[in-house]
Amino acid sequence: QSVLTQPPSASGTPGQRVTISCSGGSSNIGGNYVYWYQHLPGTAPKLLIYWNNQRPSGVPDRFSGYKSGTSASLAISGLRSEDEADYYCAAWDDSLGGPVFGGGTRLTVL
């Protein structure tokens, strides 16, 4: 059971906007920044969003991050087939002294 809670799956059609939620508690999301990673199995996970809503260089602005209280979400607009991957949220946890992660959401582009 992961510390952060994500839906196991999400789907959308090309061009659509999809949102993936992530909920936690006061020791993690509630008091710290949220991060999002994209992972295609067999490859290195890739940082998509840092500090709740910032995109690293090279990440398209189709990807947006939001945080409110102890929850966060990742929005992907203009969905493309290459967005089909697993998405993980993460946040520093003050109790652990390290990062905690969600269980991952598998995004399918129909």
Add this chain to the structure above:
Amino acid sequence: EVQLVQSGAEVKKPGESLKISCKGSGYSFTSYWIGWVRQMPGKGFEWVGVIYPGDSDTRYSPSFEGQVIISADRSINTAYLQWSSLKASDTAMYFCAKYNSGSYPYYFDFWGQGTLITVSS
């Protein structure tokens, strides 16, 4: 370009020892924490621990403390994760990843490709 290149997949028997590696390049290896993340089959990521190669300061998740050892060799820009006695429950993909900076707020900004460890009799 930052790169973290991990050693290859391993198949081991319960009770055997193992040390896997992660070689960093494209950044100052001694100036950033580098650590390990476990992904068990069909599950999410779990933080194992990190090491600061500059002074070998090491932090572990309580779930992994005493079960694994994290080390680093600054001379060859390589971090390691080792087990002295593997269990079947250690079967997982292990990723190395580096923190973004030397101070809080920390997050993993670059990851390795993963090393699959299979422990089976």
